Every structure is written in C-alpha cells, then in structure tokens.
Amino acid sequence: xxxxxxxxxxxxxxxxxxxxxxxxxxxxxxxxxxxxxxxxxxxxxxxxxxxxxxxxxxxxxx
Amino acid sequence: xxxxxxxxxxxxxxxxxxxxxxxxxxxxxxxxxxxxxxxxxxxxxxxxxxxxxxxxxxxxxxxxxxxxxxxxxxxxxxxxxxxxxxxxxxxxxxxxxxxxxxxxxxxxxxxxxxxxxxxxxxxxxxxxxxxxxxxxxxxxxxxxxxxxxxxxxxxxxxxxxxxxxxxxxxxxxxxxxxxxxxxxxxxxxxxxxxxxxxxxxxxxxxxxxxxxxxxxxxxxxxxxxxxxxxxxxxxxxxxxxxxxxxxxxxxxxxxxxxxxxxxxxxxxxxxxxxxxxxxxxxxxxxxxxxxxxxxxxxxxxxxxxxxxxxxxxxxxxxxxxxxxxxxxxxxxxxxxxxxxxxxxxxxxxxxxxxxxxxxxxxxxxxxxxxxxxxxxxxxxxxxxxxxxxxxxxxxxxxxxxxxxxxxxxxxxxxxxxxxxxxxxxxxxxxxxxxxxxxxxxxxxxxxxxxxxxxxxxxxxxxxxxxxxxxxxxxxxxxxxxxxxxxxxxxxxxxxxxxxxxxxxxxxxxxxxxxxxxxxxxxxxxxxxxxxxxxxxxxxxxxxxxxxxxxxxxxxxxxxxxxxxxxxxxxxxxxxxxxxxxxxxxxxxxxxxxxxxxxxxxxxxxxxxxxxxxxxxxxxxxxxxxxxxxxxxxxxxxxxxxxxxxxxxxxxxxxxxxxxxxxxxxxxxxxxxxxxxxxxxxxxxxxxxxxxxxxxxxxxxxxxxxxxxxxxxxxxxxxxxxxxxxxxxxxxxxxxxxxxxxxxxxxxxxxxxxxxxxxxxxxxxxxxxxxxxxxxxxxxxxxxxxxxxxxxxxxxxxxxxxxxxxxxxxxxxxxxxxxxxxxxxxxxxxxxxxxxxxxxxxxxxxxxxxxxxxxxxxxxxxxxxxxxxxxxxxxxxxxxxxxxxxxxxxxxxxxxxxxxxxx
Numbered sequence: 001x002x003x004x005x006x007x008x009x010x011x012x013x014x015x016x017x018x019x020x021x022x023x024x025x026x027x028x029x030x031x032x033x034x035x036x037x038x039x040x041x042x043x044x045x046x047x048x049x050x051x052x053x054x055x056x057x058x059x060x061x062x
Numbered sequence: 063x064x065x066x067x068x069x070x071x072x073x074x075x076x077x078x079x080x081x082x083x084x085x086x087x088x089x090x091x092x093x094x095x096x097x098x099x100x101x102x103x104x105x106x107x108x109x110x111x112x113x114x115x116x117x118x119x120x121x122x123x124x125x126x127x128x129x130x131x132x133x134x135x136x137x138x139x140x141x142x143x144x145x146x147x148x149x150x151x152x153x154x155x156x157x158x159x160x161x162x163x164x165x166x167x168x169x170x171x172x173x174x175x176x177x178x179x180x181x182x183x184x185x186x187x188x189x190x191x192x193x194x195x196x197x198x199x200x201x202x203x204x205x206x207x208x209x210x211x212x213x214x215x216x217x218x219x220x221x222x223x224x225x226x227x228x229x230x231x232x233x234x235x236x237x238x239x240x241x242x243x244x245x246x247x248x249x250x251x252x253x254x255x256x257x258x259x260x261x262x263x264x265x266x267x268x269x270x271x272x273x274x275x276x277x278x279x280x281x282x283x284x285x286x287x288x289x290x291x292x293x294x295x296x297x298x299x300x301x302x303x304x305x306x307x308x309x310x311x312x313x314x315x316x317x318x319x320x321x322x323x324x325x326x327x328x329x330x331x332x333x334x335x336x337x338x339x340x341x342x343x344x345x346x347x348x349x350x351x352x353x354x355x356x357x358x359x360x361x362x363x364x365x366x367x368x369x370x371x372x373x374x375x376x377x378x379x380x381x382x383x384x385x386x387x388x389x390x391x392x393x394x395x396x397x398x399x400x401x402x403x404x405x406x407x408x409x410x411x412x413x414x415x416x417x418x419x420x421x422x423x424x425x426x427x428x429x430x431x432x433x434x435x436x437x438x439x440x441x442x443x444x445x446x447x448x449x450x451x452x453x454x455x456x457x458x459x460x461x462x463x464x465x466x467x468x469x470x471x472x473x474x475x476x477x478x479x480x481x482x483x484x485x486x487x488x489x490x491x492x493x494x495x496x497x498x499x500x501x502x503x504x505x506x507x508x509x510x511x512x513x514x515x516x517x518x519x520x521x522x523x524x525x526x527x528x529x530x531x532x533x534x535x536x537x538x539x540x541x542x543x544x545x546x547x548x549x550x551x552x553x554x555x556x557x558x559x560x561x562x563x564x565x566x567x568x569x570x571x572x573x574x575x576x577x578x579x580x581x582x583x584x585x586x587x588x589x590x591x592x593x594x595x596x597x598x599x600x601x602x603x604x605x606x607x608x609x610x611x612x613x614x615x616x617x618x619x620x621x622x623x624x625x626x627x628x629x630x631x632x633x634x635x636x637x638x639x640x641x642x643x644x645x646x647x648x649x650x651x652x653x654x655x656x657x658x659x660x661x662x663x664x665x666x667x668x669x670x671x672x673x674x675x676x677x678x679x680x681x682x683x684x685x686x687x688x689x690x691x692x693x694x695x696x697x698x699x700x701x702x703x704x705x706x707x708x709x710x711x712x713x714x715x716x717x718x719x720x721x722x723x724x725x726x727x728x729x730x731x732x733x734x735x736x737x738x739x740x741x742x743x744x745x746x747x748x749x750x751x752x753x754x755x756x757x758x759x760x761x762x763x764x765x766x767x768x769x770x771x772x773x774x775x776x777x778x779x780x781x782x783x784x785x786x787x788x789x790x791x792x793x794x795x796x797x798x799x800x801x802x803x804x805x806x807x808x809x810x811x812x813x814x815x816x817x818x819x820x821x822x823x824x825x826x827x828x829x830x831x832x833x834x835x836x837x838x839x840x841x842x843x844x845x846x847x848x849x850x851x852x853x854x855x856x857x858x859x860x861x862x863x864x865x866x867x868x869x870x871x872x873x874x875x876x877x878x879x880x881x882x883x884x885x886x887x888x889x890x891x892x893x894x895x896x897x898x899x900x901x902x903x904x905x906x907x908x909x910x911x912x913x914x915x916x917x918x919x920x921x922x923x924x925x926x927x928x929x930x931x932x933x934x935x936x937x938x939x940x941x942x943x944x945x946x947x948x949x950x951x952x953x954x955x956x957x958x959x960x961x962x963x964x
Binding site: 016018019021022023025026028029030060 | 736740741743744747748751755758759763766767770773774
C-alpha cells in the first residue's frame with residue numbers, strides 16, 4: 001500500500017517482548033513508525049487521541 | 063368414579079389416564095354367561111376363528127371343551143399351546159403354560175374360565191392374574207366367565223342358587239375389560255340343552271343341579287347378568303362422555319361409608335356397600351372403629367374385621383380403622399368431615415348385654431345422622447373363606463385374678479378393722495374402692511370376679527346374721543343389691559377406660575417409634591447404616607425377620623438383613639426378582655407365588671421402585687394384619703426416601719467431581735496451548751521476517767531477531783521439559799539415583815546453566831566446606847535448583863541479589879535460595895507449590911507455566927527431602943528452603959570453598 005500523506009504510525013500492543021521485537025523489525029523495515037506498548041489501556045487512550053493510524057493488538061493480554 | 067366435574071368442560075383426568083394406560087396393554091374380551099352351558103366357550107372359539115381368518119396370530123392358552131363335539135370341532139386349525147404339568151399330592155394337574163405363551167407372544171390368546179384357581183406351584187394363585195400378566199405384556203386375550211364368579215355378586219348368587227362359589231374374580235377385572243359379550247340364552251332353551259346332555263356339570267354339583275337349573279333360578283341369574291352388562295355399558299358411556307368433556311347427567315358427588323363390625327356378616331356387608339357405591343358411581347370407604355375392647359374382641363372377631371377390610375380394598379373401597387370410645391360418634395364425625403352422603407349399617411343384633419348398657423350403634427347412627435342417608439341392611443352370613451389363625455389364643459392368665467382376689471381380701475380385712483368405728487354402709491365403699499383398683503390394674507375379667515367376691519364377703523362378714531350367707535333384714539338385701547349394681551357399672555367403666563388407655567398407649571408408642579425411625583434415617587450417612595437401621599426397625603416393630611435388597615446390575619441382591627445371617631434360597635430370590643421387575647408385591651399372602659415363605663414388596667418413591675423388602679415369620683398363617691401392613695408400608699416408604707436421598711447425594715458428588723475435573727482439564731489445555739504457541743509465534747515471526755526482508759533489515763535488527771529465535775526456542779524447550787518432568791513425576795516413572803554427591807558440585811552446575819538468565823542479578827553462594835555428602839540424584843537436584851533460580855530471576859528486580867546458602871541442621875542439610883523480589887502474597891504461601899499456580903498480579907516479562915515449583919516439590923520429595931517457602935523477615939523477598947536428610951555413613955570432605963561464578 002503506498003503511503004502519500006506521510007509515514008503511517010503503528011501501535012504494537014503485546015506483553016511478550018520477543019513478539020514486539022520481530023513485529024517492530026518487520027514493520028519498521030517497511031517504513032512504518034512503530035510504537036510499542038505492553039498493556040491495553042494506554043492503547044485505548046492513544047486511539048482516542050488519534051495518535052496512531054493502526055493498532056496491532058494481542059487479544060490475549062492479561 | 064365420583065369425581066365431580068359437573069360444571070367443568072375439561073375432560074376428567076381419571077378418564078384420560080385410563081385411556082392412556084390402555085395404549086400399551088393387550089385388550090381383554092370377556093364372554094359372560096349367566097350359567098354354565100350357555101355356550102361361552104363356543105362363542106369364544108367362533109370369534110377366534112373369525113380373527114384367524116383375518117390373519118391374526120391366534121393361540122389357544124387353555125380351553126376346556128368338556129368333550130362336547132361341536133366345541134371340539136372349533137379347535138380345528140388353531141395352534142394349541144402345550145400345558146404345564148404340576149404334581150400335587152399324588153395327582154398330576156395341568157395348567158396353562160404362562161411363560162410359554164409370554165415367550166410365544168401371539169397377538170391373541172384364548173384363556174378359558176377366568177375364575178379358575180391354579181394349582182399350587184404356579185406363579186399366580188388365580189388364572190385372572192395370569193391373564194393380567196398377558197395383558198401387561200401386550201397380548202390380547204379372550205376369556206369366559208360365569209356371572210356367579212363375580213366377587214361383588216357372590217353372595218347374591220349364593221342366595222339365589224344355594225350354591226356358594228369359592229372361585230371369584232374381582233370386579234376390577236370386569237371393569238377394566240375392554241369388551242364384554244353377554245352370551246344370553248333363555249332359561250327354557252338352557253334347560254332343553256341340559257336335557258340333551260350338552261351342558262357340562264362338574265361332579266360335585268350334580269346333586270344341586272336340579273335346583274340350579276330350575277326355571278326361576280335361571281331367570282334370576284339371567285337378569286343379574288343382563289343388569290351387570292347394562293351397568294357396564296352405562297359406565298362406559300359415562301367414561302366416554304367424561305373423556306370427551308361432554309356434559310351429562312353426572313351424579314352428584316356421593317360418598318358411601320360402610321361400618322364394619324366383627325362377626326360373620328362383615329364381608330356380606332362389604333359386598334353390599336360395593337354394589338350401592340357402583341350404582342351411585344361413588345367412592346366408598348369401609349370404616350372399623352376400634353373401641354379397645356369393651357367386650358374384649360375375640361380373635362375370631364378381629365380376624366373377620368381384617369378379612370372384611372381386605373375384601374373392601376380388593377373391591378375398590380378404602381379401608382380405614384379409627385380408634386374411638388363411642389362407635390356411633392366416631393362414625394358420624396368421620397362421615398361429616400369427609401362429606402359422606404350414605405352410611406350403610408347393619409341391622410342391630412338381638413339383645414346382647416351391650417344393648418343393655420345403651421342403644422345399639424345403628425340406632426345412634428340413625429338418630430344423629432342428620433342429613434346423611436342411613437341404609438340398614440341385613441347381610442347374609444358367610445363362612446370365612448380362609449381359616450385364619452394369626453395368633454394362637456393365649457392361655458388365660460391367672461395372675462390378675464389372683465391379684466383381684468387378694469385385693470378383695472385386703473378390703474375385707476380393712477373393713478373388719480373399721481367395722482367398730484363406722485357403719486356398714488361405709489364398709490361397702492371400701493369394697494367399691496377395691497373393685498375399682500382391680501378394674502384399673504387388671505381389666506374387666508378380674509374386676510368382675512372382684513365384684514362377685516366383694517358381694518359375698520360383704521354378705522358373709524358384715525350383714526347380720528354375721529358369718530353366714532343369709533341376710534336377715536330386707537333393707538340389707540336392697541343394700542346388697544344396689545351395691546352389686548354400682549359395683550358392676552363402676553368396674554365396667556373403669557375397665558373400659560383402662561382398655562382405651564392401653565390402646566392409646568400402644569398407638570402413641572407406635573407413632574413415637576415411627577418418629578424416632580424417621581430421625582434415624584435423616585442422620586444415616588452411608589447406605590449400610592440406613593439399611594441396617596431399617597432392617598432392625600422393621601424386625602422389631604413387626605416381630606419378623608427381614609431382608610433388604612437393592613438393585614445390582616439388572617436385578618436385585620441382598621444388601622442387609624435382620625438377623626444378619628439370613629440368606630435367601632433360589633426360589634425366594636426368584637420371587638424377590640419378580641417383585642423388583644414388576645414393581646408389585648410377591649410371595650406369601652400376595653397374588654403372585656403365594657407358596658414362597660417370604661413376602662416381598664417393593665420400596666417405592668415417586669420416582670419408582672428403589673429396592674425390595676422381604677419379611678418372614680416362621681409360624682404359619684397370614685403374615686400381617688392390615689394394621690401391620692400399613693406400618694410396613696410406612697416404614698418402607700421412609701426407607702425408600704432415605705435410600706433415594708443417599709443415592710442422589712452420591713450422584714451429586716460424582717457430578718461435582720466430574721465437573722471439577724472437566725474444568726481443570728480445559729484450564730490446562732488453554733494454558734498449555736497459549737504457552738506453547740507464544741514462543742512459537744515469536745520464532746516463526748522472527749524467522750519469516752528474516753527470510754523475506756533480510757535485504758531491508760540492518761545488521762542490528764537481524765542480530766536481534768536471531769537472538770529472539772534462539773531465546774524463544776530455549777524457552778519452548780524448557781517449557782516442554784517441565785511438562786515432561788511433570789508427566790514422569792505423576793506416572794511414578796521417576797527413579798532417582800542415590801549416588802553420594804557433593805552439594806557444591808550440583809550448585810555449580812545449576813549456576814552455569816542459569817547464567818544467561820541470571821545475567822542481570824548478583825549471585826551470592828555460601829556453602830560451608832565441611833558439608834557432608836548427600837544421597838541425591840544429580841540431574842533432578844540440578845533441575846530443582848535451576849527452577850528455583852529461574853523463579854527468583856523472574857520476580858526479583860534487575861540488579862538485586864540472589865543468595866544460595868547451605869548449612870547442616872541436626873540430621874539434615876538445609877539449602878536456602880533467597881531473593882529480593884516482592885515475595886509471596888501472604889495468604890498464598892500454602893498454594894505456591896500447586897500445579898499451575900502463578901502469583902497473581904501484573905505479568906512482567908516472561909510468564910511461567912506455573913509448573914516450576916510443583917516440579918521442585920515433586921523431585922525433592924521423591925528424593926526423600928522437603929521443600930518449603932516463606933517470606934523474608936528482614937525485607938521483602940522470598941526464601942525457599944530445601945531440607946535433605948544426611949545419609950547414615952556419609953564421608954566428609956575437606957575442600958576449600960569454591961569461588962562464586964557470577
């Protein structure tokens with residue numbers, strides 16, 4: 001998908017550092033701006049604030 | 063039957079139920095005749111042949127042709143079941159082979175002579191019970207019956223024909239039959255047939271035949287048969303109307319009450335009541351009032367009452383026994399409170415001395431009945447059918463009479479002493495007191511003796527001329543006479559009171575025992591307790607031997623008994639099994655297998671039969687009076703409820719265990735699934751990223767991804783290792799080696815393996831040099847240390863220190879692993895070693911399986927040691943302590959302390 005209005009921001013939410021690591025590796029190499037979060041509530045805040053364009057969310061967060 | 067659904071348009075539930083029950087039963091068609099010879103068997107066979115032509119599977123169960131050629135001819139083409147032979151008293155008798163017919167399972171079976179009594183040794187004593195079993199099995203039946211065999215008409219027919227027929231069929235059989243075909247022949251025609259020799263007359267009846275086949279007789283019998291059939295048609299119409307909710311001339315809600323007294327007319331009265339109740343379509347009750355023996359009811363009278371009540375029950379009435387002082391008052395009370403509209407009473411007997419004391423019961427009833435109709439009838443005398451001798455008549459006891467005499471003697475002595483002080487009238491009072499004491503203590507007989515003796519003594523000792531039996535003055539005669547009268551009345555009243563008090567006492571005791579029993583049952587926790595308590599109670603209250611059987615597989619087996627050694631032989635066990643299968647009483651005194659020694663009846667609750675209770679008494683004769691039967695029913699019902707409760711409790715417990723097991727299993731699967739897949743996801747993700755994007759990724763990122771793969775693979779490895787360890791522990795496949803090891807060696811190995819995990823922590827090791835060698839499995843112990851260290855690393859913050867220290871304490875060596883993490887939450891110390899236990903709280907970083915500590919415990923215990931957890935007292939943090947016993951002859955080492963490996 002081509003990006004025209006600037007790089008897209010992706011929020012990765014997962015409690016496992018290993019998973020965050022390879023997701024970051026994969027996504028940032030494609031040119032996305034990756035932010036990592038460990039818990040769900042800050043993600044909800046970010047979404048509300050409109051601080052991110054895409055969220056990759058682990059459905060099994062404790 | 064008396065249900066008043068007058069203004070209701072709904073179908074009567076009774077009628078609907080009747081219809082529903084008929085669905086799976088066979089259909090019974092009875093060919094009814096007024097007298098032998100009208101051609102019932104002929105008609106039955108003709109009808110059967112017609113069905114056969116319609117391709118119905120017809121089989122002859124038993125048919126008596128009595129050698130008549132025309133009847134014989136009709137047997138052509140019908141399959142005849144071979145009969146059973148039974149040897150009885152030197153004769154060979156043949157009966158229908160009931161089991162054979164049941165096994166053959168025809169569509170229709172022909173069974174002649176419904177009222178026939180089977181030979182002893184058959185399963186049922188009467189043929190109509192055999193037919194009942196055939197119908198229940200779904201087989202249709204045709205049968206024949208004479209009107210004189212109908213139970214409720216038995217006495218009427220006897221009056222007409224002067225022959226009392228012993229074999230009777232209960233009215234219920236006729237009422238529930240699906241079709242009744244009346245085979246009607248005019249008396250003239252029947253007499254002609256008799257003269258032509260076409261009528262079978264049994265040998266015993268030859269003498270009475272002339273009277274029996276008189277014209278008037280036959281007419282009366284014919285009318286009986288016609289009327290009965292008409293009555294049935296009428297009740298069928300009523301049933302039809304009820305089940306289709308058609309409004310009709312329902313009779314008003316009548317209820318009939320018949321008063322049962324002892325004596326030979328009791329059963330006749332009951333039959334009369336049944337006929338009246340049928341005419342009114344009303345339910346009826348047979349009531350017997352127990353006065354506690356004013357007249358001292360003899361054994362024969364009690365037996366006749368019991369028999370009458372049993373007959374009432376068989377005919378469809380409700381038997382009731384009430385205690386009461388005044389018979390008429392008790393009857394009226396009952397009648398009023400139960401909305402009785404008709405009372406049937408017996409014509410008062412001619413003067414007996416009860417009448418001398420008051421009006422007969424019947425007169426009182428008429429006087430006090432108010433709006434209730436009272437029918438006064440004279441029932442015929444019936445010789446009792448069974449010679450009932452339930453209890454042998456006790457010898458007349460002499461002690462009370464002796465006591466009475468001695469009291470009179472005392473009173474005399476007392477009177478003589480007082481004579482000098484008082485007049486003779488007061489002496490009479492002394493005697494009276496003595497008589498009353500006798501009545502209260504000893505009862506009616508002795509008190510009568512006391513009356514007589516007192517009168518004589520009074521005359522002899524106190525009335526002039528003294529010491530003779532003559533009386534000089536007329537006024538003394540009068541005095542003596544009135545003394546006698548008063549004495550008799552007083553003693554009778556006192557004796558009656560005493561008798562009633564005794565009856566009431568017995569009843570109170572019975573009630574109390576029943577209450578105690580029910581409490582015992584509530585407390586019983588195990589099935590054996592309950593069964594033993596029940597057997598004991600029944601044996602005690604009824605004075606019988608008891609066995610209790612509970613279901614085991616397909617049938618029942620003996621589970622308890624009193625006395626406990628009682629065993630059942632084959633025949634009795636068969637009866638018990640039949641009782642269980644058919645859910646009906648079997649054995650002695652019942653309708654089935656009455657030759658057995660035991661009586662078995664099912665223990666039931668609303669859900670159905672739960673077991674079988676069997677009783678036996680060695681003395682011959684009927685086993686239980688109706689009172690005792692009710693008592694047995696009550697005890698058996700209570701026991702059934704108790705059995706149900708225990709069974710349900712057990713089932714509930716099982717269900718809960720099952721649910722818990724299921725829950726644990728699904729939790730386990732979820733957890734394992736997650737814990738296996740997470741590292742796999744990381745590995746796959748990292749590997750695929752590397753493969754597809756390695757051109758775009760920089761060195762650092764690539765290296766980081768590779769590290770991820772290695773670390774996560776290791777993590778997966780450890781997790782699977784934990785699972786396997788756990789499996790080995792649980793299956794008992796773990797055999798620890800028992801080599802002697804040096805503790806510091808094991809510690810060193812463990813630290814080496816954990817060094818990557820412990821990279822961010824400071825490790826302190828404190829192992830004294832003179833620690834004895836321990837008998838351990840090196841591999842297992844190293845794994846334990848590994849798990850503990852891994853645990854500590856997970857929870858202790860980076861930069862904090864983890865300490866291993868060991869020392870000898872008594873005959874053990876203790877090794878402690880201490881960290882500076884948050885420690886174990888206070889209430890959960892005991893659960894820390896449970897499988898799948900994880901400290902609740904935010905999961906930081908690597909989550910564990912929850913198995914690590916459980917494995918530690920498992921391994922340590924298998925090696926003979928102990929492990930425990932505690933919180934530090936000086937600061938926050940956990941302390942895990944392993945204690946291992948020192949082997950008996952362990953050598954000591956003198957080795958310098960090894961340096962830390964950081």
